[in-house]
Amino acid sequence: MAIDIPRELIDxxxxxxxxxxxxxxxxxxxxxxxxxxxxxxxxxxNYDPLKLATPEGFVRDPKLVWEWYAARRTRxxxxxxxxxxxxxxxxxxxxxxxxxxxxxxxxxxxxxGSHEVVELHGNLMRVKCSREQVVVSSFAEDExxxxxxxxxxxRPDVVWFGEMLPVDALARAExxxxxxxxxxxxxxxxxxxxxxxxxxxxxxxxxxxIEINPESTSxxxxxxxxxxxxxxxxxxxxxxxxxxxxx
Ligand code: BV8
Numbered sequence: 001m002a003i004d005i006p007r008e009l010i011d012x013x014x015x016x017x018x019x020x021x022x023x024x025x026x027x028x029x030x031x032x033x034x035x036x037x038x039x040x041x042x043x044x045x046n047y048d049p050l051k052l053a054t055p056e057g058f059v060r061d062p063k064l065v066w067e068w069y070a071a072r073r074t075r076x077x078x079x080x081x082x083x084x085x086x087x088x089x090x091x092x093x094x095x096x097x098x099x100x101x102x103x104x105x106x107x108x109x110x111x112x113g114s115h116e117v118v119e120l121h122g123n124l125m126r127v128k129c130s131r132e133q134v135v136v137s138s139f140a141e142d143e144x145x146x147x148x149x150x151x152x153x154x155r156p157d158v159v160w161f162g163e164m165l166p167v168d169a170l171a172r173a174e175x176x177x178x179x180x181x182x183x184x185x186x187x188x189x190x191x192x193x194x195x196x197x198x199x200x201x202x203x204x205x206x207x208x209x210i211e212i213n214p215e216s217t218s219x220x221x222x223x224x225x226x227x228x229x230x231x232x233x234x235x236x237x238x239x240x241x242x243x244x245x246x247x
Contacts, residue, residue: 001233002237003227003229003233003234003237005227005234005237005238005241006225008225009208009210009224009225010238010241010242010245011245012181012182012208013182013238013242014242014245014246015181016095016180016181016182016208017095017096017097017181018095018096018097018098018176018179018180018181018182019091019095019097019098019099019180019181019182019183019184020098020099020101020173020176020177020180020182020183020184020198020202020207021088021091021098021099021100021101021183021184021185021186022101022102022103022173022177022183022184022185022186022188022195022198022199023088023100023101023102023103023104023109023186023187023188023231024036024102024103024104024186024187024188024189024190024195025037025103025104025187025188026186026187026188026189026213026214026231027082027084027085027088027104027108027186027187027231027232028082028085028104028106028108028187029187029230030082030083030084030230030231030232031079031080031081031082031085031106031108032079033075033076033079033106033108035187036049036189037189047064047068050161052064052065052068053158053160053161054160054161054162055160055162055163056162057160058130058153058155058160062145062153062155063144063145065145065155066144066145066153066154066155066156067144069124069156069158070144072124073124073125073156076106076107076108076124079106079108080108080111081108081109081111081112082108082232083232083233083235083236084186084187084230084231084232084235084236085108085109085111085112085114086112086113086236087235087236087238087239088100088109088112088114088186088235089109089112089113089114090113090239091235091239091242092114092115092116094242094246097176097179097180098116099116099118099172099173099176099180100114100116100117100118101118101120101169101172101173101176101177101195101198102117102118102119102120102121103120103121103188103192103195104119104121105119105121105122105123105124105156105158106124107123107124107125118169118172118173118176119166119169120159120165120166120169120170120173120195121158121159121165121195122156122157122158122159122166123157123158124156124158126156126157127139127146127154127155127156127157128154128155128156128157129148129150129152129154129155130148130152130153130154130155131148131150131152132148132150132152135157136148136154139154165194170194173195173198174198174201177198177199177201177202177205177207178201178202178205179205180202180205180207181207181208182207182208182209182210183198183199183202183203183207183208183209183210184209184210184211184212185198185199185209185210185211185212185213185219185223186211186212186213186231186235187212187213187231188213188217189213189215189217190217190218190219191217191218196218196219199211199219199222199223200219200222203222208224208225209222209223209224209225210223210224210225210226210227211223211225211226211227212227212229212231212234212235213226213227213228214228214229214230215228216228
C-alpha cells in the first residue's frame with residue numbers, strides 16, 4: 001500500500017547531515033510485540049504495567065515481576081525485527097550523524113543491524129543486581145527471582161517508572177535532539193517522560209519534526225509532518241524515495 005510521503009519531507013531528509021530518531025513500542029508492533037498501551041494479552045491481561053514496571057511492584061512481589069519480564073524475554077527471543085527496523089538500520093548509513101534513540105527494551109534495533117542505539121529505558125536481555133546495580137552475565141535460575149552472589153535479588157536491567165534514566169543515554173539523546181536538522185518520532189504515544197520531551201527539544205532547536213504513527217498523539221499538532229501509517233510499511237517507502245531523490 002503506497003503511502004503519500006510529501007516531496008518536501010524527502011527534500012528535508014535529503015539535505016540533512018544530522019538526523020535523530022526516537023522509537024517506541026509501535027515500531028515493534030509488526031514484529032508481534034504488544035505495545036505498552038495495548039491491553040497486555042493472555043496471562044498478563046489482568047496486570048497493569050504501570051504497577052508491575054516499578055521498584056515498588058518489585059518489592060511487593062519480586063517473583064511476579066521477575067516472571068513477567070522472563071515471559072516477555074522468552075516471547076521476544078522468538079520474534080524477528082520487521083521492515084521498519086531494517087529500514088532504520090539502512091538509513092543510519094546515509095547520514096553524517098544518525099542517532100537512534102529507543103524507549104524499547106527488546107533489542108530488535110540491534111538485531112536489525114543498527115549500530116548506534118541509545119537505550120533510554122535499558123534492555124530486557126540484561127539482568128542486574130537489585131542492590132549493587134551491576135549487570136550480571138550468568139546466574140543460576142534455581143529460584144525466581146534468582147539471587148546475586150551478594151544475596152540480593154537479581155532484576156531486569158530496565159528503567160522502571162519512578163527511576164532515573166541512565167545519565168549518559170539521556171545526555172546523548174538530548175544532545176542529538178538539540179543538534180539535528182530532522183527528528184523522526186516513530187511508534188510512540190509520546191506520553192512517557194523525559195523521552196517525550198525529545199521531539200519538543202528538537203522542535204525548539206529548529207529541527208524539522210516528522211511523526212510516524214497510525215494514530216494522532218500529543219506530538220501530532222507540533223510536528224511539521226505526520227505520516228499516519230504503520231512504520232513497517234512507511235519506513236521502507238521513505239528509504240526508497242530518499243534513494244531515488246539522491247540517485
Ligand atoms: C523519571 C521500561 C525522574 C520498562 C518504561 C510520578 C512519579 C514518578 C515519575 C512520574 C510521575 N509522573 C510522571 C512521571 C514521570 C514518568 C512518566 O512519564 N509517567 C507517565 C506514565 C506519565 N516517567 C518516569 O518515571 C521515568 N523516570 O521520570 O525519572 C523521576 C524520578 C522519580 C520521581 C519523579 C521523576 C521512567 C520512565 C521509563 C519507564 N519504563 N519501559 C518496561 O518496558 O517494562 S516505559 C515504557 O512505556 C516504554 O519504554 C515506553 O517508554 C512507554 C510506552 O510508550 P510507547 O513506547 O510510546 O508505547 P505505547 O504503547 O504508549 O504507544 C505505542 C504507539 O505506537 C501508539 O501511539 C500506537 O498508535 C503506535 N503504533 C502502533 N502500531 C504501530 C504504531 N506506530 C507505528 N507503526 C505501527 N505499526
